[in-house]
Amino acid sequence: MKSILKYLYKKTIIGNYIISKLLDLNEFYLCYIKPEKKYLTDKFERNFGRKIDLNNPKTLNEKIVWLILNDRTPLHTQCADKFAVRDYIKSKISEEYLVPLHFQTYNVNDIEPNNLPNDPFIIKTNHDSGGGIIVKNKNSIDWVEVRKNLKARMKHNYYYKSKEWQYKNIKPCIIVEKLLLTKTGDIPFDYKIHCFNGKANMIQVDIDRNSNNHYRNWYNTKWEREPYKWTSIKDAGKTTEPSKEDVEKPKSLDEMLELSEKLSQDFAYVRVDWYDLEGKLYFGELTFHHDGGNRAILPEKYDEILGQKLVLPMKTSSL
Known part of the structure; x- marks a missing residue:
């Protein structure tokens, strides 16, 4: 059936028009009518192949979805x-x-x-x-x-x-x-500090972010390589896999961790992004829900191991 619809969409004018309108209606429903909780739980189930447990979330991804729905200020x-x-x-x-x-x-x-x-x-x-x-x-x-x-x-x-x-x-x-820009004219590496309950927990390093060779390495706060990966989807379906080579420990790491913890005190979970330019630190942004809690951490056991380290707050809402 999918192949027939794909053919009609790409090869016929009427098919393209009708299917485009149906896709627009579906997009409108998803964005503006479907309830938030249903939208997020269905999305989680599609991505992970199982239902999310929002009453007793255990994995880091489950807890991120819980935060999306319940932690709003x-x-x-x-x-x-x-x-x-x-x-x-x-x-x-x-x-x-x-x-x-x-x-x-x-x-x-x-x-x-x-x-x-x-x-x-x-x-x-x-x-x-x-x-x-x-x-x-x-x-x-x-x-x-x-x-x-x-x-x-x-x-x-x-x-x-x-x-x-x-x-x-x-x-x-x-x-x-x-x-x-670095002295060689390149974009500096992204250092992203994931903080749980005001403490730096894991470090994400994005390498050559604006290229086809975008890699993502994971380290602990002692700059030891972590045994898991948490990739994102980039252009043409590519994912941000870890590189075989290690990234040199930045000279500003201690300062980066200290500042990240200061910035994270008001939040249960936040990712604090930095650029290190020749030893000078620049703030990038704060991100509260890494990939919306919808990208697998592999091997799977680390999703729960990391989730155990994050203590969820009481529900807050400004709705």
Whole structure:
């Protein structure tokens, strides 16, 4: 049946039209009508092949889904906002860890060369999850296409596809930050500290993130390689597998861990992202639900081993 529908969709005009409309209706139902809990539990069952136990969650992924549904505060919204979180960072640690901000606007039409620096920069929207538009030479960019891309992103509310409440009430804007580059002109590694109940627990290192050779290694806080992997899906269905080679321990690791724990004190679970540029630390972002609790940790036993380390809070809600 799937092969027939695929043929009709790709090879016939009427089939393409009808199936496209049906897909649009299904998308509308999933995003705007289907209850949050049902949406998330069905998604979990599809990904893991079993029902989730939200009454007694044991695995880390189960607990992340529980947090999506039950742990909601205005601070989550502020810290999911890539612009507003800057004030949180200033108050908790110091503005010296912030990536320099070149420009901020609520108007897509303001994104034009005269308002932007000559040095390399990155353009982001503050209200979604994902990367930005990297600009190394603003004179070689199709700015009409960039504004078209940003206009579409500004209209998108990430909450409706993820059900992560912290994104729902963010006022969309555009920010332009300095592009961090190594001496060789490369994007620095991402160091992501997963904190449980205010303590750094595991370290995710993303290598060559903006390339086809995106690897992801896992370490403990002593910089020893972990025996599990927790991959994400990237372009063309590729996954962020661990690399065979180890990543050199960053000189700033102790500082990174200390600062991450300071930033995580207000949350049961949070991932604190950092860039280490020649020993200088820059804050990346705070993420509360890594991959929405819907990517397997392998071998499977480590999903429960890690889950045992996370103590869930009492239910909180700002609905």
